[in-house]
Amino acid sequence: MTVMWSEIVNRKARSALGVAAGISVYAGLAILGCGGIVSFFSEPARTLLMVVLIALSAAALFTDASLNPGLREDRSNRWVLGAFALIGILSAWLPAYTERKEFWTIQGDYARWLGLMVFAGGGVLRLWPVFALGHRFSGLVAIQPGHKLLTSGIYATVRNPSYLGLLISSFGWGLAFRSGVGLLLAALTILPLIARIRAEERLLSTEFGDEYRAYRARTWRLVPGIY
Numbered sequence: 202m203t204v205m206w207s208e209i210v211n212r213k214a215r216s217a218l219g220v221a222a223g224i225s226v227y228a229g230l231a232i233l234g235c236g237g238i239v240s241f242f243s244e245p246a247r248t249l250l251m252v253v254l255i256a257l258s259a260a261a262l263f264t265d266a267s268l269n270p271g272l273r274e275d276r277s278n279r280w281v282l283g284a285f286a287l288i289g290i291l292s293a294w295l296p297a298y299t300e301r302k303e304f305w306t307i308q309g310d311y312a313r314w315l316g317l318m319v320f321a322g323g324g325v326l327r328l329w330p331v332f333a334l335g336h337r338f339s340g341l342v343a344i345q346p347g348h349k350l351l352t353s354g355i356y357a358t359v360r361n362p363s364y365l366g367l368l369i370s371s372f373g374w375g376l377a378f379r380s381g382v383g384l385l386l387a388a389l390t391i392l393p394l395i396a397r398i399r400a401e402e403r404l405l406s407t408e409f410g411d412e413y414r415a416y417r418a419r420t421w422r423l424v425p426g427i428y
Contacts, residue, residue, distance in 0.1 A: 216262055217262055220258050220259075220261060220262060223258070224254065224255060224258050226293070227254070227289070227293045228251060228254065228293075230290065230293035230294040230297075231251075231293050231294065231296075231297045232297075233294060233297075234293075234294040234295065234296070234297030234298035234300075234301065235247070235297040235298075235300070235301055236301050240301070241297070244313065246310070246313035246314050246316070246317050246377060247313070247377065247378075249317055250316075250317050250320060250374075250377050253317065253320060253321045253324065254320075254324075257321075257324040257325075257327075257328060260328055261328060261331070263332075264328065264331045264332055264335075264338065265335045265336045265338065266331050266338045266339070266340065267336075267338075267339055267340070268339060268340045268341055269336075269339050269341070269343065269345060270339075270341055270343050271339060271341075271343035271344050271345040271346065271348070272343070272344050272345065272346055272348070273343060273344045273404070273408070274341050274342060274343035274344075275342040275343070275400045275401075275403070275404050277400070278342045278396065278397060278400035279341070280393075281393045281394075281396055281397045281400075282340070284392075284393040285390070285393060288386055288389055288390055288393075291386055292371065292374060292375065292383060292386045292387070295380070295382050295383065295386065296374065296375050296377075296378035296380035296382060296383030296386070297378050297380075299378070299380045299381070299382045299383070300378040300379050300380055304382070305380070305381035305382055306378075306379045306380060306381065307376070307379040307380075307381065308379070309379075312376055312377075312379045313376075313377050313378075313379060315376055316372075316373045316374065316375070316376030316377030316378070316379075317373070317377050318373070319369060319370070319372060319373030319376060320370050320373030320374050320376075320377055321370075321373070322369060322370075322373070323366045323367070323368070323369030323370030323371070323372070323373050324366065324370045325366070326362060326363070326365060326366030326369060326370075327363050327366030327367050327369075327370055328363075328366070329355055329362065329363075329366070330355055330356070330362045330363040330366075331363060333351060333354060333355055333356070334351060337349075337351070338363075342397065342400045342401050342404055343404075344404065344408050348408070350405070350409055350412060350413060350416060352416050352420075356420075357420070358420055358421060358425050359420060359421050359422070359423060359424075359425060360398075360416070360417065360420050360421065360422055361398055361401075361422055361423055364394055364397070364398065364423065365423045365424065367390070367394070368387070368390060368391065368394065368423070371386070371387035371390050372384060372387040372388075374387070375387050398422055398423075402417065
């Protein structure tokens with residue numbers, strides 16, 4: 202029991218360090234894009250945006266999300282992680298930079314506050330399914346030990362609510378900087394996101410057969426009534 206508890210503590214500590222490093226890089230790029238700390242935090246909406254980012258990242262520490270390849274993984278889809286990382290780095294810096302340069306920006310402070318709300322809402326939607334799935338949620342396309350389909354609650358209508366949350370929060374982030382470039386980068390995430398969804402569908406269909414196909418037939422991939 203002592204050894205197990207020690208492993209859990211060590212895993213959480215590593216996760217905390219990873220999240221802290223991720224926030225530092227992401228926030229640092231945004232602050233750099235804005236021209237420095239003083240410039241970034243001169244706008245109340247951007248200050249709250251950073252508070253929300255930190256709060257959501259802290260909440261993620263209480264999930265069981267991992268990069269566990271589990272019992273079976275579709276390794277051919279790992280390229281998506283690189284695509285997400287590249288778009289994420291660009292999204293951290295470019296929207297802030299283009300706002301500072303007033304390049305392709307949306308006029309009016311309302312865009313900042315709307316972006317903040319969209320980012321927060323998308324972030325909550327991103328994390329909610331992670332909590333619901335528990336150890337089954339992995340950053341890889343993989344089947345975990347004891348894996349069972351979750352088809353109720355937040356998964357009753359949409360099969361990929363966490364990905365929908367990621368997409369919404371990406372648009373919110375770009376909008377918070379009034380950045381047309383940021384919105385374009387958010388739209389670019391759709392391509393690797395769809396590739397990821399299709400890979401998961403193939404793996405789940407192979408693993409769960411008719412049960413998954415019946416679930417897929419009565420639900421939507423991302424947006425109810427549309428896709």
